[in-house]
Amino acid sequence: xxxxxxxxxxxxxxxxxxxxxxxxxxxxxxxxxxxxxxxxxxxxxxxxxxxxxxxxxxxxxxxxxxxxxxxxxxxxxxxxxxxxxxxx
Numbered sequence: 001x002x003x004x005x006x007x008x009x010x011x012x013x014x015x016x017x018x019x020x021x022x023x024x025x026x027x028x029x030x031x032x033x034x035x036x037x038x039x040x041x042x043x044x045x046x047x048x049x050x051x052x053x054x055x056x057x058x059x060x061x062x063x064x065x066x067x068x069x070x071x072x073x074x075x076x077x078x079x080x081x082x083x084x085x086x087x088x
Contacts, residue, residue: 017059024067036070039063043074046081 003010009019028037041060044053051059063069 013055013058014062017062020059021063021066024063024069028067033068037068038071038073039069040073040075042076042078044076046077046083050078 003016005011005015008015010016024037024039031037041056041063042051043056045051060069060072
């Protein structure tokens, strides 16, 4: 929704996921293979023009293919989402 870049960090889904994957690789390198790596990821933006549910599944798969993820913590929505994702 906000990434309008046209360089290697924007455009295709692979390019948009590149920064996240590079961060995950760096974290895994620092903590080693014996330390659990938890990744928080959105599952849907709840906003027009945001990533689709299918795109988030692909992003998760790309991350897991690049680095061992021990646990995914899944969330939903953005601050800019028109409605609350969780209500009391």
